[in-house]
Amino acid sequence: MSSPYGLHRVVEPAGVLPQQAWRLSTEPGSWPDEVLVDVERLNLDAASYRQLREEHGSPEAVRGAVAGIIEQRGKMHNPVTGSGGMLLGTVREVGPESPLGLKVGDRIATLVSLTLTPLRITDGLADWSGDSEQVPCRGTAVLFGRSIAAVLPPDLPDELSLSVLDVCGAPALTDRVVREAGSGSSVLVLGGGGKSGSLSLAAARGAGAGRLVALVPTEGEADAVRAAGLADEIVVADARNPVAVAEAVGERVDTTIVCVDVPGCEHGAVLATADGGTIVFFSMATSFSAAALGAEGLAADVRMLIGNGYVPGHARFALDLFRETPGVRELFEARERHTAST
Amino acid sequence: MSSPYGLHRVVEPAGVLPQQAWRLSTEPGSWPDEVLVDVERLNLDAASYRQLREEHGSPEAVRGAVAGIIEQRGKMHNPVTGSGGMLLGTVREVGPESPLGLKVGDRIATLVSLTLTPLRITDGLADWSGDSEQVPCRGTAVLFGRSIAAVLPPDLPDELSLSVLDVCGAPALTDRVVREAGSGSSVLVLGGGGKSGSLSLAAARGAGAGRLVALVPTEGEADAVRAAGLADEIVVADARNPVAVAEAVGERVDTTIVCVDVPGCEHGAVLATADGGTIVFFSMATSFSAAALGAEGLAADVRMLIGNGYVPGHARFALDLFRETPGVRELFEARERHTAST
Numbered sequence: 001m002s003s004p005y006g007l008h009r010v011v012e013p014a015g016v017l018p019q020q021a022w023r024l025s026t027e028p029g030s031w032p033d034e035v036l037v038d039v040e041r042l043n044l045d046a047a048s049y050r051q052l053r054e055e056h057g058s059p060e061a062v063r064g065a066v067a068g069i070i071e072q073r074g075k076m077h078n079p080v081t082g083s084g085g086m087l088l089g090t091v092r093e094v095g096p097e098s099p100l101g102l103k104v105g106d107r108i109a110t111l112v113s114l115t116l117t118p119l120r121i122t123d124g125l126a127d128w129s130g131d132s133e134q135v136p137c138r139g140t141a142v143l144f145g146r147s148i149a150a151v152l153p154p155d156l157p158d159e160l161s162l163s164v165l166d167v168c169g170a171p172a173l174t175d176r177v178v179r180e181a182g183s184g185s186s187v188l189v190l191g192g193g194g195k196s197g198s199l200s201l202a203a204a205r206g207a208g209a210g211r212l213v214a215l216v217p218t219e220g221e222a223d224a225v226r227a228a229g230l231a232d233e234i235v236v237a238d239a240r241n242p243v244a245v246a247e248a249v250g251e252r253v254d255t256t257i258v259c260v261d262v263p264g265c266e267h268g269a270v271l272a273t274a275d276g277g278t279i280v281f282f283s284m285a286t287s288f289s290a291a292a293l294g295a296e297g298l299a300a301d302v303r304m305l306i307g308n309g310y311v312p313g314h315a316r317f318a319l320d321l322f323r324e325t326p327g328v329r330e331l332f333e334a335r336e337r338h339t340a341s342t
Numbered sequence: 343m344s345s346p347y348g349l350h351r352v353v354e355p356a357g358v359l360p361q362q363a364w365r366l367s368t369e370p371g372s373w374p375d376e377v378l379v380d381v382e383r384l385n386l387d388a389a390s391y392r393q394l395r396e397e398h399g400s401p402e403a404v405r406g407a408v409a410g411i412i413e414q415r416g417k418m419h420n421p422v423t424g425s426g427g428m429l430l431g432t433v434r435e436v437g438p439e440s441p442l443g444l445k446v447g448d449r450i451a452t453l454v455s456l457t458l459t460p461l462r463i464t465d466g467l468a469d470w471s472g473d474s475e476q477v478p479c480r481g482t483a484v485l486f487g488r489s490i491a492a493v494l495p496p497d498l499p500d501e502l503s504l505s506v507l508d509v510c511g512a513p514a515l516t517d518r519v520v521r522e523a524g525s526g527s528s529v530l531v532l533g534g535g536g537k538s539g540s541l542s543l544a545a546a547r548g549a550g551a552g553r554l555v556a557l558v559p560t561e562g563e564a565d566a567v568r569a570a571g572l573a574d575e576i577v578v579a580d581a582r583n584p585v586a587v588a589e590a591v592g593e594r595v596d597t598t599i600v601c602v603d604v605p606g607c608e609h610g611a612v613l614a615t616a617d618g619g620t621i622v623f624f625s626m627a628t629s630f631s632a633a634a635l636g637a638e639g640l641a642a643d644v645r646m647l648i649g650n651g652y653v654p655g656h657a658r659f660a661l662d663l664f665r666e667t668p669g670v671r672e673l674f675e676a677r678e679r680h681t682a683s684t
Contacts, residue, residue: 007585148638291630295652
C-alpha cells in the first residue's frame with residue numbers, strides 16, 4: 001500500500017521518511033495516489049549550489065556532481081548541506097486516488113523540497129552548463145498524496161510566480177491568525193518591506209486588521225511601503241533592538257508577524273505584543289530558545305507560533321493577493337530589479 | 343520613572359534590557375513598583391557552575407570568581423555561558439505599586455533568571471565552600487514589576503517545590519491548549535514520564551482530555567507511568583523516530599505536548615497530530631527550522647506553539663496539581679532518589 005508521505009518510495013534505510021532517506025525509488029509506474037511529472041527545470045537551493053561550486057570548482061564538474069547525486073540517491077538531496085530546491089514541470093499522469101487536484105498537462109512548481117521528491121533524469125543534464133542554480137533538464141518526478149504543488153498561473157512571469165510561491169505560507173497563516181484575533185485588531189509586521197512581509201501586510205488588511213503597522217530598517221524602505229499603501233503606520237527601527245522596536249511601535253499590538261530574516265528579533269516582537277496577543281515567527285533565523293526564554297524573562301503572556309509553511313490553499317491565496325494588491329507587485333518587481341542589478 | 347522590565351536599573355550599555363546589559367544598579371532604595379528581597383541562597387545554573395569549575399579549578403577560586411562577577415555586573419550572569427540560575431529569599435520591602443502580590447516576610451523563589459536580577463552580596467559568600475551549585479549567602483536582590491516569583495509552600499520540602507516550579511509553565515499552557523481544543527479531545531505527551539511530562543499529563547486530564555496517550559522511551563518508564571495512573575494508553579517508542587512514533591500512537595491526536603529534551607522529536611510530533619491540531623514544544627532542544635520545514639514537507643496543517651514558560655498563575659497551578667495528583671509526586675520522588683543515588 002502506498003503512503004501519503006511516500007514511505008513506500010524509501011529504498012534505504014527502511015522505515016524512515018523520504019527526506020531522511022539515503023535513497024528513493026524513482027520507478028515511473030505510479031501508485032494510485034501519486035502524480036507523475038515531466039520535469040522541465042530544477043531550481044537548486046542557493047546554499048546547495050554554492051557548496052557544490054566550492055567543492056567541485058568548474059561548472060562541468062558541478063554538472064557531473066549533480067547528475068551523480070540524483071543517480072545515486074533518486075532525489076536531488078545535497079548530502080553536505082542537506083538541502084534541495086524545487087522543480088518546474090508538466091503533469092504527465094494523475095493516479096486515480098491522488099488528492100492533489102492536478103490535471104494532465106498542468107504546468108506546476110513543487111512546494112515541497114527536492115530532498116523528498118523521487119527524481120529521475122534522462123538527458124544527463126546535457127542542456128545545463130553547470131554555471132547557475134537553474135537546471136534545465138528532462139526526466140520524471142513523483143508527487144505523493146501529501147506533496148504540495150502549485151499550478152503556475154498563465155498571467156504572471158514564471159520568475160514572479162516562483163517568488164510569490166516561495167513565501168506563500170506567510171500570508172495564509174497571517175490571514176488565519178488575524179481573523180482569530182478579531183475584526184479591528186491591531187497588527188505589526190516586522191520586516192514589512194520584504195516579500196513575505198508585504199504579502200503579510202496585505203493579508204492582514206484583507207482579514208480585517210484595524211491599526212496596521214509596518215516596521216522596516218531604512219527610510220528608503222519606509223518610502224517604498226508608504227508608496228505601496230500597505231500600512232497605516234510605517235516606523236523605522238532596528239528589529240534586533242527590543243527597546244527601539246517597542247518605542248517605535250508605541251501602543252502594543254494584538255498580533256505581531258516576524259518576517260525579518262536576521263537573528264535576534266525575538267525580544268522586540270515580545271515587547272511589542274500585548275498580553276494575550278500572538279506572535280508568528282516566519283523567519284528561519286528565529287531561535288526557539290531565545291523566543292521561549294525571552295517571553296518568560298519578560299513575563300509576557302503571549303502565544304508564539306512557529307510559522308508553518310503549509311496552510312491549505314496557501315498558493316492560490318498568495319497569488320490572488322499578489323494580483324489584487326498593486327503595491328505588493330511593485331515592491332516585488334523593485335526587488336527583482338535590485339537583485340538583477342547587483 | 344521605573345520600567346516594569348527593569349530598564350531603569352540598566353547601567354551599561356544604556357537602552358538595552360536587563361538581561362542584555364553588562365551591568366545593573368543594585369541600590370536597595372527601591373522604586374515604587376519594585377520588591378526588595380533578603381537573599382538566602384543562589385541556585386547556580388548547572389552549565390554555569392561547570393564552566394566556572396573548569397576555568398578556575400579549586401572551589402576557593404570558584405567562590406572568588408562568583409563573588410567577582412556579582413560585584414562587577416550587579417547580577418550573577420556568567421559571561422561565558424550567558425546563564426544564571428535562580429534564588430531563594432525572604433521579602434523585605436514591597437513597593438506600593440508592585441503588582442506581584444507579595445508580602446513582607448514571604449519566602450520566595452524567583453522564576454526569572456539571575457541574569458536579569460539586580461543582586462548585591464554582603465557576606466563575601468563566606469558561608470559557601472564553592473564546591474556545589476547551591477550558594478548560601480546574605481545580600482539583597484530586586485524584583486521588577488514584571489519579574490516572576492513564587493511563594494514557597496510550607497507543606498513541601500524546598501527541593502521538591504523547586505523541581506515543580508522549574509517546569510511550571512508546561513502544565514499551565516497544556517491546560518489552556520487542551521481547553522481550547524475542547525472537552526473530550528485527544529492528547530499525546532511525548533516524554534510523559536518526566537517532570538514536565540507527568541505534570542502535563544495531569545493537566546490534560548484536568549482540562550477534560552478524552553483519550554490520553556503517554557509516549558515514553560523504555561518499558562521501565564512505561565511501568566512507572568502506568569502505576570501512577572496518569573494516562574489511558576502508554577506506548578514505548580523512540581521519540582526521534584517519526585514513523586515509530588506514528589505507529590505507536592495510532593489514530594492521530596488533537597493535541598501533542600513535546601516534553602522530550604533531546605533533539606529530533608519534531609517530525610514525530612507532526613506525524614502524530616491530526617490536521618487542525620496543535621503541537622506545543624516545551625523542549626529546549628526543539629529546532630525551529632526542523633519544526634517549520636518538517637510540517638511543510640509533510641503538508642501538515644498543524645498549529646505549532648513555542649512553549650512560553652510564563653502563563654499567569656502557573657506556579658500555583660503546578661503546585662496544586664502536584665499536591666492533588668499522587669502519581670505525579672511518586673514520579674518526582676523516584677527521580678530525586680535516582681538522581682541522589684547516581
